[in-house]
Amino acid sequence: MPILSLQRVRKDYITDGDPVPALREVSLDVAPGEFVALMGPSGCGKSTLLNLAGAMDFPTSGAVLIDGVDTSALNDAGLTRLRREKIGFIFQSFQLLPALSVAENVELPLMLAGRPEARQTALDRLRQVEMEAFAARLPYQLSGGQMQRVAIARALAPAPKLLLADEPTGNLDSSTGETILQLLRRIARQGTAIVMATHSAEAANITDTVVRLRDGRVEAIAAPCPA
Numbered sequence: 001m002p003i004l005s006l007q008r009v010r011k012d013y014i015t016d017g018d019p020v021p022a023l024r025e026v027s028l029d030v031a032p033g034e035f036v037a038l039m040g041p042s043g044c045g046k047s048t049l050l051n052l053a054g055a056m057d058f059p060t061s062g063a064v065l066i067d068g069v070d071t072s073a074l075n076d077a078g079l080t081r082l083r084r085e086k087i088g089f090i091f092q093s094f095q096l097l098p099a100l101s102v103a104e105n106v107e108l109p110l111m112l113a114g115r116p117e118a119r120q121t122a123l124d125r126l127r128q129v130e131m132e133a134f135a136a137r138l139p140y141q142l143s144g145g146q147m148q149r150v151a152i153a154r155a156l157a158p159a160p161k162l163l164l165a166d167e168p169t170g171n172l173d174s175s176t177g178e179t180i181l182q183l184l185r186r187i188a189r190q191g192t193a194i195v196m197a198t199h200s201a202e203a204a205n206i207t208d209t210v211v212r213l214r215d216g217r218v219e220a221i222a223a224p225c226p227a
């Protein structure tokens, strides 16, 4: 069963009374552990698709299934649980909480989910991204690449099956971006599916699948050949 399934999804935003179509009849399945790059020009619908895939927003028509569950069928409590247990998010701007230490940032989603041994799990995740030595630092004391690794550790803390990434290397230089892509590659191999919106050309060479969007439609789906 796919971890994520979009079935003839349409999304219209209403602005000034006129619906703006952001996605039109998009169908897409993502398998467990699959690493998908979502590419295409600005405004083609990448972030919209990620918001729907994360149950942060809902389709105008069609269905979004996460681990077999239709997001439009859940109440607020069900949605909160789904997001906490199944989905991790990372963003271009990292979005770490500035007043919390590195370890506390990673611990927070575990505490919200009522998981025992939050601190130990947080340190394990930090080790996974090679940031354990920075556990006591505050976010402003880190480089961009280090902040993104902490954000990845935080997203992975509750062991989600699906990691959604919106331009995770967009604020990084190309060599740091490459390191982050390699880290995501490793995480997908360990079984977490990743859907990543990106403008990075290298991303196409490191993922299992490239989905090209144009004007809210899937233009092409390709499994790139290894270089």
Ligand SMILES: Nc1ncnc2c1ncn2[C@@H]1O[C@H](COP(=O)(O)OP(=O)(O)OP(=O)(O)O)[C@@H](O)[C@H]1O
Binding pocket: 013, 014, 015, 020, 021, 022, 040, 041, 042, 043, 044, 045, 046, 047, 048, 049, 197
């Ligand atoms: N909240 C919103 N209200 C109205 N229109 C929106 C909203 N969010 C996005 N749109 C519109 O939907 C379309 C798709 O936007 P989206 O943010 O998904 O693009 P994107 O592919 O992520 O672009 P970028 O590469 O610039 O991040 C655009 O035409 C955009 O203007």
Ligand SMILES: [Mg+2]
Binding pocket: 046, 047, 048, 166, 197
């Ligand atoms: Mg976007």
